[in-house]
Amino acid sequence: xxxxxxxxxxxxxxxxxxxxxxxxxxxxxxxxxxxxxxxxxxxxxxxxxxxxxxxxxxxxxxxxxxxxxxxxxxxxxxxxxxxxxxxxxxxxxxxxxxxxxxxxxxxxxxxxxxxxxxxxxxxxxxxxxxxxxxxxxxxxxxxxxxxxxxxxxxxxxxxxxxxxxxxxxxxxxxxxx
Ligand SMILES: CC(C)(COP(=O)(O)OP(=O)(O)OC[C@H]1O[C@@H](n2cnc3c(N)ncnc32)[C@H](O)[C@@H]1OP(=O)(O)O)[C@@H](O)C(=O)NCCC(=O)NCCS
Numbered sequence: 001x002x003x004x005x006x007x008x009x010x011x012x013x014x015x016x017x018x019x020x021x022x023x024x025x026x027x028x029x030x031x032x033x034x035x036x037x038x039x040x041x042x043x044x045x046x047x048x049x050x051x052x053x054x055x056x057x058x059x060x061x062x063x064x065x066x067x068x069x070x071x072x073x074x075x076x077x078x079x080x081x082x083x084x085x086x087x088x089x090x091x092x093x094x095x096x097x098x099x100x101x102x103x104x105x106x107x108x109x110x111x112x113x114x115x116x117x118x119x120x121x122x123x124x125x126x127x128x129x130x131x132x133x134x135x136x137x138x139x140x141x142x143x144x145x146x147x148x149x150x151x152x153x154x155x156x157x158x159x160x161x162x163x164x165x166x167x168x169x170x171x172x173x174x175x176x177x
Pocket of ligand 1 (some may be wrong): 047112144
């Protein structure tokens with residue numbers, strides 16, 4: 001499989017709606033311990049298609065596999081990881097997206113901010129389509145993804161697939177400029 005071009009994500013400081021100052025930057029393998037720590041305390045466990053896993057050995061195994069094949073951004077408060085957004089390549093131009101915000105930091109705009117940044121980063125990597133799967137019962141996730149411009153492409157049982165066409169977004173942006 002062709003890998004995405006390496007585009008560096010410059011670290012950025014963000015201020016949330018509740019006034020928290022966080023730093024968003026590219027995941028580095030040295031963040032592994034802090035990321036395991038975030039997921040160890042994450043709730044609900046298994047809330048997003050079985051993720052995150054329920055215990056530390058399974059969390060570490062999942063993250064270890066993930067870091068070998070994906071690109072990711074993390075949001076940090078000091079040394080603490082509080083959010084994680086992941087791009088997992090499906091083909092040369094398609095990626096799968098997922099995002100996790102620690103429960104103490106939700107409903108503060110962070111999910112939107114880190115997702116926006118990750119999707120812009122995907123666009124810079126020349127990705128044209130972003131896919132994700134989520135549960136129809138995951139109301140917060142559905143609201144977030146719709147707000148980001150994802151459209152539902154299919155559903156089966158309690159799950160649906162959503163798609164964001166980055167190429168058409170880029171076209172719309174350049175027409176608006
Ligand atoms: C889904 C998730 C990432 C949202 O993160 P967040 O930081 O709370 O998101 P935001 O604060 O940016 O909210 C984004 C939008 O989602 C909606 N939303 C978020 N939480 C909501 C809730 N509990 N109830 C209703 N709507 C909600 C709102 O429309 C909000 O937009 P608005 O604030 O402009 O009205 C977070 O709830 C989470 O990590 N959940 C567990 C993991 C998961 O399910 N991930 C998604 C599948 S990969």
